[in-house]
Amino acid sequence: MGLLTGAGGVEEGEEMWEILHRVKRTFERSLPVTGHVRLEVRTESGDVAVREGADDVVRVRGRIWVSGPRDEVREVLEEIERHPPVEQIGSTLRIGDLPSRLERDNCSVAADYWIEAPVDTEVQVEVDSGDVKIVGLRGPVVAKLGSGDVEVARIEGDLEVQVDSGDAEGGQLRGRAWFDIDSGDLDLCDVRGPVRAVVDSGDVALADLGPELELSVDSGDVSLASAVPDGARWRVYTDSGDVAVCLPRGSRCVMEAEASSGDLDCDLPLVVETDDEGASARGTLGEGATARIEISTDNGDIALRWRDR
Template identity: 35%
Template sequence: MRKSNLKAGFLGAVLVCASLAQARVVGTFERHFSVSGPTNLEVLTRSGDITVHSGPAGTISITGRIHVGDTWLLGDRNADVKSLESNPPIKQDGNSVRIDYVNMRNISIDYEITAPADTTVSSHTGSGDQMLDGLHSRITLESGSGDIKLSRIQGEMNVHTGSGNVVADDVSGGFTGEAGSGDIRLHDRSGDVRIRTGSGNIELRELSGGLHAEAGSGDVTAEGKLGGDWELRTGSGNVNVRLPSDTAFEVEARTSSGNLHIDAPVTMTIQGNVGREQHAISGKVRGGGHLVAVHTGSGDIHIE
């Protein structure tokens, strides 16, 4: 028994040491690039995080933190780290700056970047997180399995993650987002919104444009003002819609096996009583307006 405990303790210590080695930052670098006028930034990583903040006009500043994931197993990687510190994979072409992939085994770089607020950003990471704050430009982000967080963005936004979550707070502009198996939370004060998630929940607040939201097996919640038609679909989740109390709209709502409730009086175009539980309702609220179409396979629908 004692031998077994010693063996387990030894293996635990090995795992802790390996974990610490993987998490350790072993190198850093800084680079500064002068730009003028419209600026483009492209960032490509396999497993590093990307953070971009808005900063003063005329300069893109980049700090890189180099991580080595195999120092304990494969020995010294100092030569590779020194090579990256002196010659990071960054190139400038006029007002465009490109950060390229690291072509070294088990080495990743986290980037913290400050760029002019009007910088157009395109980025892709295999398994790292991405965070952008304070930019007033077009944003295109992709991640294989990392989270994406946006705050104080003004402009067209297009984001995609395979198995991470998407959070966008205090943003303005058209938004297109997709998550394969993560949640999407969005507070968008203007612009049309198109959202899709395979097996996560969708939560949308302060909307004022058109909306198309689709979840394979999650709940969908949407609040805001109608600035266009709204369409909300989920395969097996609940749908909740909240609109200002004086909103005029047309409604088409259907659930295969759940309950359906609309708080406002509906002028029905099919026979039925809104006060009772229904599986389908079609009609007009306060004379009609933009269409609110809601469909769920096996969940409840509530429109208030």
């Protein structure tokens, strides 16, 4: 199996053409475990998926692609067969640590992993280039991506997500959640624990939030649609971007919104003031309000509306 990148005679001074090969290898492992399990997954190039499985075993399915000159591909495959990228030391499992001897000038390696682990497994995933999906674990869960998208769902414990370039999506999060995104969008829905998020460049969509939110966006728009839990503390700040907030009728909260340089469109029964320094809206919704919402944007518009459904 190979790809012919060039053919014909080679004269002195001409670029050398050669046959490149791309070979796939797959493997499966079932590793018995007891008690607390820590799972560490690392890949420079490739996708990673982790989900809940049986209580007493971690199942790993891997697909490794090796591309390059035929001789180098053969050497790399032989090295992988001697040292497969699965290691178990006590209750810690490491997946994806390929031997450093695999480095070749003209050879590249990519690896995808599908993993099933006990629901109580502690997970740390690091991917330089690729997508990550983690579903149905108690955690804690840590996901760090250089370039790629991440999806997390049904996480009961604490969650930490860092993305240099890519989108993040989360749903049914029950523990504390922290997101740090350099460039990409953030989409969260059905969150019960505290959320802290920093987005340098990207849009943010939030729905059905819990009692605590701290959101800072350098450049991007924010949309928030949620009932307001009693005692909630939500703070949203954008340096440059619009903010749209939709609350169900009957919400009870103290609200402050300020647009330093932009318009403020308010359908809620708040006091709106406009002057040369921007626009603001303040007031209390409902009786006996214990929740507080603070919205601020330096350069952008704010819209405050009722959500009819």
